Amino acid sequence: xxxxxxxxxxxxxxxxxxxxxxxxxxxxxxxxxxxxxxxxxxxxxxxxxxxxxxxxxxxxxxxxxxxxxxxxxxxxxxxxxxxxxxxxxxxxxxxxxxxxxxxxxxxxxxxxxxxxxxxxxxxxxxxxxxxxxxxxxxxxxxxxxxxxxxxxxxxxxxxxxxxxxxxxxxxxxxxxxxxxxxxxxxxxxxxxxxxxxxxxxxxxxxxxxxxxxxxxxxxxxxxxxxxxxxxxxxxxxxxxxxxxxxxxxxxxxxxxxxxxxxxxxxxxxxxxxxx
Amino acid sequence: xxxxxxxxxxxxxxxxxxxxxxxxxxxxxxxxxxxxxxxxxxxxxxxxxxxxxxxxxxxxxxxxxxxxxxxxxxxxxxxxxxxxxxxxxxxxxxxxxxxxxxxxxxxxxxxxxxxxxxxxxxxxxxxxxxxxxxxxxxxxxxxxxxxxxxxxxxxxxxxxxxxxxxxxxxxxxxxxxxxxxxxxxxxxxxxxxxxxxxxxxxxxxxxxxxxxxxxxxxxxxxxxxxxxxxxxxxxxxxxxxxxxxxxxxxxxxxxxx
Numbered sequence: 001x002x003x004x005x006x007x008x009x010x011x012x013x014x015x016x017x018x019x020x021x022x023x024x025x026x027x028x029x030x031x032x033x034x035x036x037x038x039x040x041x042x043x044x045x046x047x048x049x050x051x052x053x054x055x056x057x058x059x060x061x062x063x064x065x066x067x068x069x070x071x072x073x074x075x076x077x078x079x080x081x082x083x084x085x086x087x088x089x090x091x092x093x094x095x096x097x098x099x100x101x102x103x104x105x106x107x108x109x110x111x112x113x114x115x116x117x118x119x120x121x122x123x124x125x126x127x128x129x130x131x132x133x134x135x136x137x138x139x140x141x142x143x144x145x146x147x148x149x150x151x152x153x154x155x156x157x158x159x160x161x162x163x164x165x166x167x168x169x170x171x172x173x174x175x176x177x178x179x180x181x182x183x184x185x186x187x188x189x190x191x192x193x194x195x196x197x198x199x200x201x202x203x204x205x206x207x208x209x210x211x212x213x214x215x216x217x218x219x220x221x222x223x224x225x226x227x228x229x230x231x232x233x234x235x236x237x238x239x240x241x242x243x244x245x246x247x248x249x250x251x252x253x254x255x256x257x258x259x260x261x262x263x264x265x266x267x268x269x270x271x272x273x274x275x
Numbered sequence: 276x277x278x279x280x281x282x283x284x285x286x287x288x289x290x291x292x293x294x295x296x297x298x299x300x301x302x303x304x305x306x307x308x309x310x311x312x313x314x315x316x317x318x319x320x321x322x323x324x325x326x327x328x329x330x331x332x333x334x335x336x337x338x339x340x341x342x343x344x345x346x347x348x349x350x351x352x353x354x355x356x357x358x359x360x361x362x363x364x365x366x367x368x369x370x371x372x373x374x375x376x377x378x379x380x381x382x383x384x385x386x387x388x389x390x391x392x393x394x395x396x397x398x399x400x401x402x403x404x405x406x407x408x409x410x411x412x413x414x415x416x417x418x419x420x421x422x423x424x425x426x427x428x429x430x431x432x433x434x435x436x437x438x439x440x441x442x443x444x445x446x447x448x449x450x451x452x453x454x455x456x457x458x459x460x461x462x463x464x465x466x467x468x469x470x471x472x473x474x475x476x477x478x479x480x481x482x483x484x485x486x487x488x489x490x491x492x493x494x495x496x497x498x499x500x501x502x503x504x505x506x507x508x509x510x511x512x513x514x515x516x517x518x519x520x521x522x523x524x525x526x527x528x529x530x531x532x
Contacts, residue, residue, distance in 0.1 A: 001341055008351060057401075057404070057405055059401055059404060059405075082404075083404070083407045083408070084407070086404070086405055086406070086407045089401070089405065090405075091405040092397065092403075093398045093401065093402055093405075095397060095398065097397060097398035097399050097401065097402035098402075099398075099399055099402070101398075105326070110406055110408075111406050111407065114311075114406075114408055114413070115309070115407060115408070165464075208471065242423075
């Protein structure tokens, strides 16, 4: 997709290639994520999906090509610069990656406790606010070992969004969850995008979840709590077209387009993936 | 065959290079901000207080058995009253630092490798970095500082308990007069011995903890990998304790005596 000159990209990958020894993980991958948009990266296990997120975060460096976040070359940054750059990025890891030695509240407020002089009462208030957003406000003092798989992912989302980053990266956030729990996680992704204006990259091999995020929208409305109830419902066609899919096949981009184009694709690999 | 040797050499060089880089990063982390004081205090407690029991027991029984064994040998020369001198010199110069080092290699080295290894395989280290926290400063620096600070303290405790264990055997088994034993203990020790007994644990503590951290941070391969790292850390740290002890002893003999 071409970059709109009036709207600078949040994330851009230009001809990125990466190999581990003889194994090619990514080959000439390029894409752009615009502010407030969602990019859904699909592909089989080992196709290089999670590697893309690690490149964006600067946890890995590409062999070739450029990785840009807010127009800055991440692939050229040293670790101290990367630590600063990650301030505007939130990442939800595959299994949550919660710190087992800390409580739910300490996990969610980790960044504030460690890196800011924010008063503890204010940190607690923010922690309760984001835990309320993912409907886990009663769990603030629980140990992470007491949580179910779905709750762990939602706490991971709360931790990633606590410092209000402009970009959120989701690495298989619904893998291994039952369909009902997976939908609640998908709803959190949609809510963050539509209500908080967060740009997001969702890596998954669960088609159902990818299409849910692409085709649903969130808005505040309803009659409860002074009309402040959050409603997640199917989005209109124009909104659904905004979410862009990327399909990776053995490190190469096999498809790029919206949900309707993906469904209409006649490529045998994509057809077999969709069936 | 050549390819195998080449690959092995490359891996070994890479390992040394990464270990040296970790040491440099730790040095940088000690002398610049941010510094995680809370984590340092927690590690001082875990490494120091947590290792107290094993060090006390090891020191006490080593001193006692040393007195028992040397008592028999000294008897052949009619030198039984000198047992205190032998126990104190052996404990302070050699056995105290090395045994404490070996105990810490087993307890602390393995614990650090397992803890950091688990954090690596469950993506917690990546999560730390993603949250803008440097894992070297947050996890490695406090452990290394705590190891350097607590190993000498634990060694002094092991030395003291060893001499006490020797006293119990000397008085109740070998029938040496208590005052004679303590006089012999002080007469057997020189200032250089005390320096040697104090300097060595700093180096051993540094080696044990940095090896644990290095092996832990390089863990891969899930829970099996964590087990492998734990074993590797104990083996490498134990061998390092004995090898470093030899080199530091030689260096200190040249410098102090």
